[in-house]
Amino acid sequence: EPEVTQTPSHQVTQMGQEVILRCVPISNHLYFYWYRQILGQKVEFLVSFYNNEISEKSEIFDDQFSVERPDGSNFTLKIRSTKLEDSAMYFCASSGNRLNQPQHFGDGTRLSIL
Amino acid sequence: AQSVTQLDSQVPVFEEAPVELRCNYSSSVSVYLFWYVQYPNQGLQLLLKYLSGSTLVESINGFEAEFNKSQTSFHLRKPSVHISDTAEYFCAVLNAGGTSYGKLTFGQGTILTVHP
Numbered sequence: 001e002p003e004v005t006q007t008p009s010h011q012v013t014q015m016g017q018e019v020i021l022r023c024v025p026i027s028n029h030l031y032f033y034w035y036r037q038i039l040g041q042k043v044e045f046l047v048s049f050y051n052n053e054i055s056e057k058s059e060i061f062d063d064q065f066s067v068e069r070p071d072g073s074n075f076t077l078k079i080r081s082t083k084l085e086d087s088a089m090y091f092c093a094s095s096g097n098r099l100n101q102p103q104h105f106g107d108g109t110r111l112s113i114l
Numbered sequence: 115a116q117s118v119t120q121l122d123s124q125v126p127v128f129e130e131a132p133v134e135l136r137c138n139y140s141s142s143v144s145v146y147l148f149w150y151v152q153y154p155n156q157g158l159q160l161l162l163k164y165l166s167g168s169t170l171v172e173s174i175n176g177f178e179a180e181f182n183k184s185q186t187s188f189h190l191r192k193p194s195v196h197i198s199d200t201a202e203y204f205c206a207v208l209n210a211g212g213t214s215y216g217k218l219t220f221g222q223g224t225i226l227t228v229h230p
Contacts, residue, residue, distance in 0.1 A: 004157070031216050043158070043204065043220040056217055091157060099216045100146050100165055100208065105158040 002026040006092050006106035013082055014114055021077045021109045023092030032075045033093040033103060034067065036060070043091065049075065079111075087113045116141040116207050120221035128229050129197055135190040135224045137205030144210040147188040148218070149179055152202045161203070164188065175199075200228045 005024045013019045025032050034046040048055040049067055066078045075094075079086055089110050093103040121136040139145065146165050150158040162173040169181040179190045188205060205221040 006157075033216060033218075035218070042222045043206075043218075045217045045219070048216045050216075058217075093158075095216060100210065102148065102160045102163055103216070103218060104160070105150070107155070107157040 002104075004092055004094055004104050004106035006090075006109050008109060009107065010110045010112070012112045012114065015084055016081050019079050019082055019111065021079075021090050021092075021111070023075045023077070023106055024073055025075055025092065025094030026104055027073070028096070029094035029104075030097050031055075031095045031099065031101075031103075032067075032069070033095075034077045035091045035093065035105075036088040037091065037108075038085075038088040046077070082111075082113045084113050087111060116145065116209065116219045118205050118207055118219055118221035120203075120205055120224050122224050123222065124225045124227065126227045126229060127195055130194045132193050133191065133195050133199075133226065135203050135205075135226065137188045137190065137221055139186050139188065139205070139207045141186075141207060141209070146208040146210050147179075147181060148206045148208070149177070149188070149190050150204045150206060150220075152204065152223075154201075158204060161190075195226070195228045197228050197230060199226060201226060 007022045032049040037043045047057040047061045064080045089108045091108045092106045095101045095103045117140045119138045127133045148163045149161040151161045162171045164181045172178045177192045202223045202225045206218045
């Protein structure tokens, strides 16, 4: 069965540094998402992306965050200047050609900010 | 705005016993409902979904959930659990009205631990 893959599985970064989290969505999916889960808290929506633009973003997704689909297969989340509170598990997800189709998640990237 | 409440943060149960994981939601519009499961060190896997039609939905591994609109609930049940069902379970809702572009709202998760 096709999978969403995320790299790296664990990223350790100094505060203030830029970090890029990478995702390869399922190949025929059209909708892409990023979520995060701070330890002990709920999974929170960050952003949705369709047709090469952001469809919706949460309050968390401020100017420090950006997303990009640089080619036909990758979907990236960039955090420009990381803060301690950005430490979390970040999940990428994708879904097919309709919004009510289930989202398929990757295994996540654990981001640790020192 | 939508919210999801999973009433139990942890549910311990013995193998072969029945289990119910509770989920209630709040929304001013129609929603689609999902249960996801997360095994240790893995991502979220879709367990089952309610989009429309029959309010009772089933998964391939024996779980079922029933959409109750009047009680705004989508509880997950299994009549007989296995050790391998030990995982964290997340209930989630998606706005069916088309004004929210795929944003899933999650509950806080329920850790199911099955003891031998």
